[in-house]
Amino acid sequence: MANLETQQVDEVIVNSRRKMLALGGAALAGIAFAGVKLAEGQSAPAYTDADILNFALNLEYLEAQFYSLATSGTTIDNLGSGIGPGTNKFDGAAVITKPGGPSACVVPWTLPAIQAYATETASEERHHVNFLRANLGSAAVAQPTLDLYNSFNTLAGVAGIASTFDPFANDLDFLVGAYIFEDVGVTAYSGAAPLITTPAYLAAAAGILGVEAYHAGLIRTSIFIADPDGKAGLQGYTQQISATRMKLDGSSTVDDIGVGFQTVSVEPANTTNGAATIVDAQTGSPNYSKTYSRSTTQVLQIVTGSVNIPAAGAKYMGVFFPNGLNGLFS
């Protein structure tokens, strides 16, 4: 992958902004991660911090809507968050929900702890939307059309879980639905953060990355608690989803690890023990328990379910973003 990105970066250097747009984030991430150094004077990027924050805003719209529908049965514009272009609170695109509309999306919770977690997460994701919009001001992109109904059916089919999947059906299905987003958020912020130039925004991105990792840890721990030996099937679902995410983003290495078990060797040397996989990171050499990053293009491929690079000027479209994302990275 590094070689491909290196080639793409080379093209970017000699080509125009249009080319940069076509290649998208993979090329940009190549700059940060493939070890490619641009010569002085060639380093002016064809994107701004606002473009990166807007990319994040698209993802936060998606997460905030999912959690808010599950807990409040309404969309975030009814909960004080803006979704329109710039400072316009309204005029965002629609959210496609299950038949019955937003109110039918409230999960019939049976586990109070899970309801409390979902309520907290919904609030925090709305805060992220509000924070990014406030900092972007007139540059904020509107919410694009979001699909939180057909998307889950499609992904469940692709992952081999079932032909239909309703993450709002019950506590445990909600956890599986949330699992689809959370680790992706971590890897997306991890990939985007080094592209940011303004120190204050970089600090904010690192802080949101931290919160997304808390959410991911929360969801994965809750799944492990609900299915500690894998017999309930939840662990298997997460592993199928992780495999699907890797298939979509074209990872050449196994970096996305579902909730389950691994064998570790700690101390004394040469003894092995069973361990959980709460953290989405490979242990031992050579990765040493560090999370991984995804380029903006890899994230686009996952959230739109499309692996093919669209024609120049066209967007990645499908699954959660049937009409694509808004903004430069789309």
Added chain:
Amino acid sequence: MPVDGTGITRFSRWERYVVDKKLIELIDKAMSRRSFMARSGAAAAVAVVAGCGGSSTPAPTPAPTPTPTPAPVVLGDSDYLNFALNLEYLEAEFYLRAATGSGLSATDTGNATTTVTVPSTTMIPGLTTAQQNYLFEIAQNELDHVRFLRSALASDAVTRPDIDLMNSFNAAASAAGIGSSFNPFGSYEAFLVGAFVFEDVGVTAYHGAAGLLSNTATGKTYLAAAASILAVEAYHAAEIRTLLIADSVATATKTSTLVTPNPTYVTYANQISKLRATLGGGAETALTALPPYAIPFVSTAYMPASSIVACDPTNSIAYARSTDEVLHIVYAAPPGAGVKGGGFFPNGMTGNISVTAS
């Protein structure tokens, strides 16, 4: 000063952080890029002064000569990585000993001759398989972080300092109002509280340090690594906080109509959180204990939010701490300059960031 429902002061860390960053930028412009001193740079300056200080008798000099001004230590990327390495030594020793009874091997400490003070038995007794699975994963992660940082720093890596995982916890428990003694290796629940002491601090420390790394190729490489380790620490922190809440449900008092979660260890954790806030500049979010609930459970009558994530309550951005604030927490020392050690590091951290500046 905003106070939440738990009575714990919640500072707007984000605002303070932005201001700090702006100041650093201004200083950076005024001085050359390589010579600016970040907030914690002052700590290093103090370290130099302390190291050259008056405890040793100066050799008699035949004629008065100007006192040589020590060159200020300019903190670089390796100093921040070594600061992180000290924290990883601490976490690795804690989790490894809890999991296996043995700590870091000599190789992983840089063949340090220092000691780790622990109770006679540290392997947690009576764990279920699932609990062991949690423990071994975190132990492996922290061991990996030690190995990664030592490898990245190569010959610049500092050796493991003296670490105290016994008297430190007793003192912390006393200061937090939990009791006169506390053994984090005594039971699963005690272990969770012990782990709680470290995990959120790791997140804030990496978040703070990330902003201090240089704008060089090496600094950028380290930044990517620091962000990745920050994320792992946040996974751990969420895991520990989630397990504390889950345990309060698992050990709840139940009648035919009411479940009352056991608040004991959540309360301990929150007392620790309050102590950390006092020592380390706020930057804390207390856990919300799950309130009693009726059975059969009626979800429409029950809409409280948990607080698994430690973040500022307005923007939901994880907190950052300066190296100085982290030092005060791990040294168990209230604000003030010149603290060289204590708490978990009885003789201080190794490296250039080891003495508090304020």
